[in-house]
Amino acid sequence: MSNVPNELKYVASHEWIREEGEGVVAIGITDHAQDLLGDVVFVELPEVGDELSAGDDVGVVESVKAASDVYAPLSGEVVAINEELEDAPEMVNSDPYGDGWFFKLKLSDTAELEDLLDADGYAAHCESES
Amino acid sequence: MGHKTALHAQHQALGAKLVDFSGWEMPLHYGSQVEEHHKVRQSAGMFDVSHMTVVDVAGAQARSFLRHLLANDVARLTHKGKALYTAMLNEQGGVIDDLIVYLMTEPGASGEWYRLVVNCGTRDNDLRWMADQAVRFDITLTEQPELAMIAIQGPKARQRVEQVVSESRARLVSELKPFVGHESEGWFIARTGYTGEDGLEIMLPEDEAEAFWQQLLDAGVAPCGLGARDTLRLEAGMNLYGTDMDESVSPLEAAMGWTVALEPEDRHFVGREAVEKMKAEGVSRRLVGLVLTERGVLRGHQTVIVEGLGEGEITSGSFSPTLGHSIALARVPAGVGETAEVEMRGKRVPVRVVRPPFVRNGEKVFS
Numbered sequence: 001m002s003n004v005p006n007e008l009k010y011v012a013s014h015e016w017i018r019e020e021g022e023g024v025v026a027i028g029i030t031d032h033a034q035d036l037l038g039d040v041v042f043v044e045l046p047e048v049g050d051e052l053s054a055g056d057d058v059g060v061v062e063s064v065k066a067a068s069d070v071y072a073p074l075s076g077e078v079v080a081i082n083e084e085l086e087d088a089p090e091m092v093n094s095d096p097y098g099d100g101w102f103f104k105l106k107l108s109d110t111a112e113l114e115d116l117l118d119a120d121g122y123a124a125h126c127e128s129e130s
Numbered sequence: 131m132g133h134k135t136a137l138h139a140q141h142q143a144l145g146a147k148l149v150d151f152s153g154w155e156m157p158l159h160y161g162s163q164v165e166e167h168h169k170v171r172q173s174a175g176m177f178d179v180s181h182m183t184v185v186d187v188a189g190a191q192a193r194s195f196l197r198h199l200l201a202n203d204v205a206r207l208t209h210k211g212k213a214l215y216t217a218m219l220n221e222q223g224g225v226i227d228d229l230i231v232y233l234m235t236e237p238g239a240s241g242e243w244y245r246l247v248v249n250c251g252t253r254d255n256d257l258r259w260m261a262d263q264a265v266r267f268d269i270t271l272t273e274q275p276e277l278a279m280i281a282i283q284g285p286k287a288r289q290r291v292e293q294v295v296s297e298s299r300a301r302l303v304s305e306l307k308p309f310v311g312h313e314s315e316g317w318f319i320a321r322t323g324y325t326g327e328d329g330l331e332i333m334l335p336e337d338e339a340e341a342f343w344q345q346l347l348d349a350g351v352a353p354c355g356l357g358a359r360d361t362l363r364l365e366a367g368m369n370l371y372g373t374d375m376d377e378s379v380s381p382l383e384a385a386m387g388w389t390v391a392l393e394p395e396d397r398h399f400v401g402r403e404a405v406e407k408m409k410a411e412g413v414s415r416r417l418v419g420l421v422l423t424e425r426g427v428l429r430g431h432q433t434v435i436v437e438g439l440g441e442g443e444i445t446s447g448s449f450s451p452t453l454g455h456s457i458a459l460a461r462v463p464a465g466v467g468e469t470a471e472v473e474m475r476g477k478r479v480p481v482r483v484v485r486p487p488f489v490r491n492g493e494k495v496f497s
Contacts, residue, residue, distance in 0.1 A: 038357065039164040041449040042425045060475070062427045064163055064361060064449050067475065093162070 002032040002126070005097055009113065010122035011073040016097060023110055027073060028101040029061060029092065032126050037063035040092040043085040045070075045103050050078045052105065054112055059102070061092065074112045076105035135180035136278045136336035140343050144353055152251035154181040156356055163357030167451040170325055170362055171492045174284035175354035176346050181250040184277050184333060185260065186234075188243035189269035196231065196244060198399055199263050201381060203391035204244065207233035211310045213322055216389050217381045218248075218256070219401025223408060224377040225384060226259055227252045228369065230322060232311050245318070247279075247331075249371045263400065277318075278339035282351060283329030283362070285492065288321075291330055294345040303330065324359065326366025326490050364457060365450050367419060367486025373430065374417065374445040374459055380408055383461060385417040385486070413464055415442065419486040419496065420458040426474055428458035428481070433473040439463035444472065452489045459486065 004010075009017040014033035018026045034040065042062040052058055052072035059070035081103045085091060092100040107113070117125060132153040141148060146157035157178065159166060169175040187196060196204045202216030212233050218226045229248045235241060248256045260271055282291055292300040299314045306312065311320025311331075318333040334342060347353065360370070367385075369375055375384035382390070382405065390405055391397070422428055428447030435441055442462030450457045462470065462483075471478045484496040 038159065039162055041164075041427065044425065062425075062449070064357065064427075064451075067427060067429070090162075090164070 002030070002035055003097070004030070004032070004119045004123045004126075006119045008097065009116035009118065010125075011071070011116060012125050013071045013073070015071060015073045017073055017113075017116055018097075019113070020104070023076075023107045024079060024104055025074060025076075025107060026101050026104050028096055029070070030122070031096045033068070034093050034096045034100070037061060037068060038065045039063055040089045043089050043092060043102065045081045045085070046072075046078050048078050048081060051108075052076060052078065070102065072105070073116065074105055074107055075109055076107040078103050079106045080104040133181070135178055136339040137178045137180065137280075137343055140340060141178065141353075146353070146355060149356070151181065151356060152253075154250060156181060157353070159355040159357045160353050163355060163361065164451045166352060166354035166358035167361050169352035170284045170327055170354060170358065171452055171489070172284070173352075174282060174286040174290045174329075174350070175352045175358065176343070177281040177283070177354050177356075177359055178278075178343075179281050179331070180278040180336075180339070182279055183248045183250055183253040183256065184274040184279070185246045185248065185257070186243060186272045186274060187246060187269055188241070188272070189267070191267040192242055192244055192269050195264060195267040195269045197397055198267070199260065200229075200231065201390045201399055201401060201405070203394075203397060204231060204233065205397075206391065207231075208237060210234070210236045211312045211320075213309045213311060213320060217386055218259070219381070219399070219405070220377055221400060221404065223380045223401040223404030225371070225375045225379055225381055225386070226377055227256050228371050228375070228386070232320065234313075251372055274333075276336055277333045278336045279331060279333045280339065280343060280346075281323055281325075281329065281331045282346065283323045283325040283327050285328060287327070287329040287351070290346065290349045290351050291332075293349050294342070306330075324366070324368055325362040326368070326487060327362075327492070360446075361448050361451055364446050364448055364459065365452055365487070365489035367459070367488060369417075369459070370446060379461075380405060380413070382408055382413045383415045383417060415461050416464045416466075417445065417459055417461050418466060419484040419488060420444065420447075420460050420470065420472065421482040421484055421488070421496070422456040422458075422472070422479065423482075424455075424479070426456060426479060428456045428472060428474070434460045434462050434481075435471040435473065435478065436463050436466045437471075439465050442466075442470075450488060452492070453494060457488050
């Protein structure tokens, strides 16, 4: 079974969300998602300054096996992207919740946080998909 | 899932991700297919390929049967152990399968026999076709399902095998010429493969496979799955049956023209008329290599646009771990030049058109 940390929030499209304070969240894809994709070889991210709405298609993860869209789980402005993924996309596989993070958002509506799945909810969702 | 090879327990113990492959439960990877790929290019990796189908052809007319059945000519096998890559065609000149045939005896010797290794996904159809074609020949077809097969590939592959096998097998491995196989103490050891590297394919009794696999592991040979096997063969510019060609495709449209022996002219083989006709009229499509050096990954079934000539399709596409960018095989209008465009995720992306292979013996080889 893949790793689903309790302290994070999730969406059904397999992104995780970590609250970092002052309305900023870090976003990446889950261990379950990287396991399904296999070796990640490219990650296309939004740009700093982009205004995103929850549900927007904002990037792509390409693995040896398949391409998968990245969705914005929340609305807000991109305040940072993980530039190290350019040279080391394999960090998405080796450390999906740490060094393999994708981008950070300054939320425009923190109330959206209420709509996210908790670890149990996400684990149940993965179970239902398999 | 269905069939399991003799090495199934080993795969599970090594934490393999197992997938269904034509009814066989086979390892896709043991953690990272990219790392497995690099192991084969840089040192040595091993693949369980016991799912492949081995068929022995014997009998007084074995040679004339195979000269009828196969598009390449087994008369080119001029000494014992020599291997030949060939297509098996239908009357319309479509590829029923691609296979390797080994001459197992001295040519022309009494009791001459051959060993064929065919794809597992096409097994039933191949065996039926061969049996149908064999009706007029005095031959026997014997499948050898009790043989396990392990491919050990990479620049260090033969050296690693020599370390763990008996003295006489080690001597054979060190002396074996490329594309030749010989028997040694009940094993069939061939210097062949599907990776573009030096290496061996070894057929051995199922009950000896596990011990040999373990010895190779202990000698530092990395277990590799079907994922790495696919990216390695794609870099090597080798076709995958069912993906790059099938019964609707002529060998001339699958970069396999070199495997069709039209000389001597008086040898009749199944599909000959169709291939000759197509050759005379000119082929409209051919299989080429595509290279994308920007980010993004070419994928099978994406549309290829050749300006002024029309459209084609990617047959195999992936990321090339050795080159660090994407490569593909594509069937395109025959007049294609040096560039084309691929429709990727709603965008048209320019790609270079090259002649495969992309990688041989660890090095980039196209220009």
